[in-house]
Amino acid sequence: xxxxxxxxxxxxxxxxxxxxxxxxxxxxxxxxxxxxxxxxxxxxxxxxxxxxxxxxxxxxxxxxxxxxxxxxxxxxxxxxxxxxxxxxxxxxxxxxxxxxxxxxxxxxxxxxxxxxxxxxxxxxxxxx
Numbered sequence: 001x002x003x004x005x006x007x008x009x010x011x012x013x014x015x016x017x018x019x020x021x022x023x024x025x026x027x028x029x030x031x032x033x034x035x036x037x038x039x040x041x042x043x044x045x046x047x048x049x050x051x052x053x054x055x056x057x058x059x060x061x062x063x064x065x066x067x068x069x070x071x072x073x074x075x076x077x078x079x080x081x082x083x084x085x086x087x088x089x090x091x092x093x094x095x096x097x098x099x100x101x102x103x104x105x106x107x108x109x110x111x112x113x114x115x116x117x118x119x120x121x122x123x124x125x126x127x128x
Contacts, residue, residue, distance in 0.1 A: 021069035023060045 039046040 015068065015071050016064075019064045019071070022067060023063040026063055027060055 037048045039048065
């Protein structure tokens with residue numbers, strides 16, 4: 001359990017570092033955009049030169065949060081799906097095993113009777 005916690009902690013630290021590096025790359029890349037560039041969303045024009053430091057901080061936090069969500073939700077969703085499949089396979093294997101046990105139980109009973117008779121016959125013989 002301690003190893004699991006250490007590995008999980010290391011993964012969280014790595015996730016935060018990768019998210020910070022990506023957000024920093026986006027921030028420094030945004031600084032190299034032409035000052036006259038604009039962004040148009042739903043016919044509303046946003047001037048990049050008019051954005052202040054607060055906007056960059058919010059963008060940095062948004063990228064950090066988005067990457068944190070992506071790096072945690074996607075693996076957990078995959079693990080959940082794989083876990084459900086494995087549980088389904090386990091239930092199917094138990095069902096098949098139960099049916100096989102019921103089908104082969106008469107043979108098992110006959111085999112146990114034969115083994116019991118052979119052991120009983122050995123006990124009644126006198127050793128030489």
